[in-house]
Amino acid sequence: MHATCASTVYPAPVSELQVTPIAAFSRLVFVLLFACALAASQPARAASYLTKHCADLEGKTVPPSIIGLPTRGAVIGSASVVKAAAPGNRNGEYCRIVGAIKPIEDSTPDIRFEVNLPTRWNGRALQMGGGGYSGVVVSGTEPMSFAPDSTPLARGYATFGSDSGHVGNAGRADFAANDEAILNFGFGHLKKTHDVALALIQMGYGRDPEKTYFAGGSTGGREGFTVIERYPRDYDGVIANAPAINFAGVRLMGVAVGQASYGKPGGYVGLAQQRRVFDTVLHECDMLDNAADGIVSNVEACRKLEPQIIAAVRCANGQRPSLRDSCLSDAQIATLDTLRDGLNLPYMLAFGVDTYPGYNVYQGVDFSGVLGLGDSPTLVFPPAFSVNGYLFAQGDAYVKHFVTRDLSYNSIGFDIANPGRYGRRLMALSAAVGAMNSDLSQFIARGGKLIAMHGLADEVISPNQTIAFYRRLIARYGQDGVDSFMRLYMVPGFQHGNGVFIPSWDELGALDRWVTDGIAPETLVGTDIASATNGRSRPMCRYPAYPRYVGKGNVNNAANFRCVYPGP
Template sequence: MNSTSPRARRLAVPAALVLVAGMAFGPGVATASPSTVPACAGLDQMRIPASVMSLPTTGGRVTSASVKTGVVSGRTIEYCQADADIFPVDPSAPAIKMRVALPHGWNRKALMFGGGGYNGTIPDLTMNVPFGPADQPAPLARRYVTFASDSGHQHGPAAVPSLDGSFGMNDEAVRNFAAGDALKKTRDASLFLIWHAYRTNPAEVYFSGGSTGGREALVVAQRWPRAFDGVISAYPAWNNLAEILDLGYLAHVLSRPGAFPGPAKQTLLYDSVINACDGLDGVKDKVISNPRGCHFDPHVLRCPDGADTGPACLSDPQIKAVTAMSTPFRWPYRIASGETGYPGFPFLSGADMRTPFLGFGSTAPANPMPATSGYGMQYWEQWVKYFLTRDPNHNSLDVDPRQPGKWLDRISHLSTIQDRNNVDLRPFARAGGKLIMLHGAADELVSHRSTNEYYQRVRDLLGTEVTRSFMRYYLVPGANHANFGAPAFAAGWDSLSALERWVEKGQSPVSPVVADVNHNRTRPLCEYPAWPRYRAGEPDSASSFVCTR
């Protein structure tokens, strides 16, 4: 690994800052020999100058640094864990809490993890990348430096930490989270600590995240194209405000009398979709490989006379509800981000509705919002209370995304912060960056149709040839959101090694294979819009399928 490569030089901490910050270590610190063992004790209580961060802060400080030993991916790893606070400009805003894991035997690479939901906690630095393989070590076990932050706020006593949106009352906290400002601040502070730990800079710096973290991955590639060499973006909630408006509309639909399909009816719908469309790809395996080829009419499940007569059928209000879930939502007004709608969720194209928490939930939306309602319904309520109205007592069902009335201006303003929809990734491509994007075709929480749209926008702007020079997008049949629960296909692929080969050796991914980590089977990982079609042979082997359009 060559630390003097052009990208490595761009990642370096400015020499003047190293000299100033190094004064506490005594003469000669700036010329100390590089090491693969971190100088952990020297990091404790270290001041992080505001000048090392490209966005406004009032500096930061390491709050603790200690050597830890843990088993990561079956390997015993010794590393220095440094926790730090990055201080806000607004004294009423919370600090960004960040953490860096600096391994002994460092491989000269670093990886930043993104968050999930509303964030509010520091991600586990020992985890794998989204849809990571079961048979390959996590980044820290590979001796990567790993780092992350809580994105600039700490969750309260919410039953699900990632569903606490109370930080939305503060503008700086909102920008840190939704616009991604905390990402660059954390990256800059982490590289400063890496230099002081090892006396050298990483040769490569990568980013990996899913859901909110997937949006964050696209944010860093677009806003700071020279900050990361490679990015993994999984099931990205890139048009966050647009999706929230759809979630709000669906909360209204599902709260109507008799409209909510309980868990038994959700299972009925799921099984019916599978029965209707499984096999269209050439093999019956409980996986719908070509969602766009699956056309299912929920009216075949209609109860006699449309009345709710039990779990074996759907009433007319329930048919309207599930149809609304899977239909694009368009709003009849303009918002500043330019978004005009959200493409709907793939519940009628094979989503696993046996994980109701991420989809419908097991209880209809109401005021107050039940903890057993769907994740998206609770996300909507938090947004209305803290981002939109900034009234914790506001009834979220009183806000109608189709006719927001006095809230329209605020919605439009928030769209400029939360819809990260600038698809001009040419600066990232010119800087040598590589992007791998993944999504499960059965995602219940972030629609894969939305990611399809993002990818198509990039191709429309940059052209097919330029897009393929730095970007790959794979849609995984049967995979749901983050392999939650018991998906039809629990995806596992070594995207990190593929990204390393692309960035470091110029070898783009060729015929990748994804495994079902819950079953002994594999499938070709097809580059969108292709999908795997069975041709002949063992149905559990990727070699029996061909990517087709």
Template sequence: MKAPLLTCFLLLMCSAATAAPPKAFTQAQCVGLKTAHVDAASIGLPTRGAVITAVAMAGQPNEPHCKLEGQIKPVDLKAPNIEFQLYLPLLWNGKALQLGGSGFDGAIKGADTARLAPAATPGALKQGYATFGSDSGHQGGVSDASFTLNDEAWENFAGAQIKKTHDVAIALIQQAYGRKPSRMYFQGNSQGGHEALAAIQRFPLDYDGAIAIHPVYNVVELHMAGIRIGQAVYNTPGAWISPAKSALIANAVMGACDKLDGLSDGIVANVKACDATFTLAHLRCKNGKDDGAGCLSDKQMSLVKMLSKPVSLGVTLPTGDRFAPWPILQGADAASIVSVFGSGADKPNPEASNLIISFPYMMGDQAVRYEVMRSPDYDSLTFDPATHQARLQELASQVDNNDADIRAFVQHGGKLLMMHGTADMAVPPGNTVAYYDRLKTQFGEKTLRQFARFYLAPGFTHYSGPFRLSWDSLGTLDKWVDHGIDPGQQVMIDTNKATAGREMPLCDYPLFPKYKGQGDTRVASSFECVTQ
């Protein structure tokens, strides 16, 4: 055999060996995993091992998979278990996807499906991914922080559960298929986005790629901003902004800013031009006194101005002393504005499980009462952050993940996708902008683009909004990691019922999508990503 042909043959053989499929996995083997367990020695952080509590075959005929439910046992016998789920497709593609939670976690959130994926994109399981997630080490509502009174439960939520869940899942995947995944990804939204950044900062060699959507990487800072909002709303008579006035604000901003991106479509895409165009003073009531739903009093104007600029925390944390401004004057819809101000002016019931009270305040209240004061009966409307700086800094050092030095992850070959909605009133987009800017300072823009991309999605709130985004982030990440295909121009697809299927470019920050002036307004190619 001639040398070139021999070289080619050997390369093909090596490639074939590398891509060799895992051993067959059957329904019988799925059922056999009921007795599987993972020893504590196989888990990188202290536990008492993990056991399987339930096994079942699930899925449609074209998506058969094995569903495992299990528990990771804590060291502290009084601490809750980490409840986890692992989904194993019978036709495995050799890769795995770990999925994050939301809020204070407390439940296993969609451990079988990628976040915000388009309806036309096959699900992660159908693509052959093994998927898994956990409740982060406690059960409860996403707005319930009472679990933090237990130190191990807090430690798990603060990041340890990411590693523990990962290691257990990898061990079980190896038992099922005979080998570990060739690629390991993490994807999450909100607290799950925070967990994605925590994963690559704290456990960089465990992951080949991560998708961080609306990441709350500085959660203590967010909660202190929530306390400031709650105190401004509920401690100042007349400051509360009603749902009717929230609609007034949203409609006024939309009227002034909708067309600034070249198209009147109910979406504010050119946020920078909106900042320069919209004038809040036009909404002021005559003489500054509350004259009803058609205007804002001076107290209400002050509240809006407070949120529209960096919010002073009243304390210096490792991540700073101010939190990013809320996009109340940048295209947020009425419903998301109401979620910040609440639907009533009265002093709230801190245990309320709905949006009658301000959502940012409700989350901050939980953090203050359980994490800081460790007293369920404490009134957080009287809380002075400055007098508890040491405790707040301690908590931030444990749970926040704002480190831009992710060289270990990058040198391992890791890729990062970040995305944030421009109208997100739960976690302001400026917060993710700040972290991306830190990455740019750390690596330089040219180097950064070799492993990271950041997108701003116009009209998208935390989960809904005028443009309810879907985006094949998992497919984009996998092509980049596994095949070296640069993300290129991304496309987002609306899932709102009235506008379902319309497209728009998902532009690299700081670009935004501008209508070209001609072409189908529902097709992404009719837009271009520009700076102005």
């Protein structure tokens, strides 16, 4: 519970380690009371106060007693008004607040955050998630991934985000040497940033948001499921795209792919072979939705053609291809089969998880891109994204930094099936960084809403894991129960931010209408922002439906498609 205009009562400290500075606490209460008085009398004057006194927030502190997890409080490093006419600003006038949340241990990095309070506030707040291993402050000033024409801040949302509790970039895992930093990355930064942001929103406007949302993709998608599972009372709605919910699973999957590619003779699948598989799949499966559009939409029908696709790309007698040939040897097909089959572990990770479903290797995934399988048969140390593939490079970093904490460790030799002394750590890590808890009862009970989207051609996070988790929810709550709070959209042709179809659609608007007006989203429309096919549109179908061309009219117009269910 946070302070409101009706009651400036704060919760008790969450631990004896938290000592609220009296001066800071007094300043906070004063600002809250003053802002509340303004908001109660004249909303326009409250906005004017925000603009006039934004800079006064600089140097203020937020005491640890109002942050729901242990910290040493937060410090506002800077606060200033960004004018609507400022160069490069597309967000209208707003108060930009930047600060840091102090950890318990001196050796742990701060959680750096940014909060943006628009002068024309719509009464809503939006927390925005990160990507990869984060490490860079999510400013909240940029457009959402699939709505590039506007920003939530420009639409009146108070926005906020953080760096997840360490400095680096999305590909660096070296922060995992610190246990508190791991917990911050896994879940702690979400709650801590949320609570500080809401305190600042109260300081700015004198009241709580009417609705609070979360939106993110990949790591941000995992964070979306995380807040639903861990902090269900804090959010009215969540957007979770391409969610890395089984974080341990995808990292172990990357290790398995690296072992197949570089730990076995001839296992590396070259760029020519990667492209040949993709082209063969398109040849066999593109028209299964009745449209020759470069998109494999009917994935389930394509899956039935897998044997003939493999036969078409296999080299004669399964031998290694010549320099001029793009066929695949048996060893290379075995590597792709590893990707397709996923993991089946002989032990349990957190929440009873013992699998990681595989990828749609023979149903339209292009592994020849920057997040694919790499471009070299030579293994470098440490593995690099472009050279040895994104999945393996990230999996190797996970084993080195998170699991063994041994930078000289060779993950090619890591025994996934029998991790030995690392087994308990794998379990602990999967609980700390992961969102596989299917108990969403508290989020459902409060009326929370969830929109999830995933590309069926995703080469980084398996879309089949998202589908599997969705089915777990149905097994637990029934189809009607899941329909009451969740919508899942699986998008053909969309990869991990790239692909032959990249949808632009108003997810935030759809979520807000569902939460605020009770209008549940059904079939929506996505506009392609891929450079080669920019502007064409397709229905965004609720899973398990897919868009099928009706056989007449412009093939680039969503109106000429219907959402249909895969046949038996």
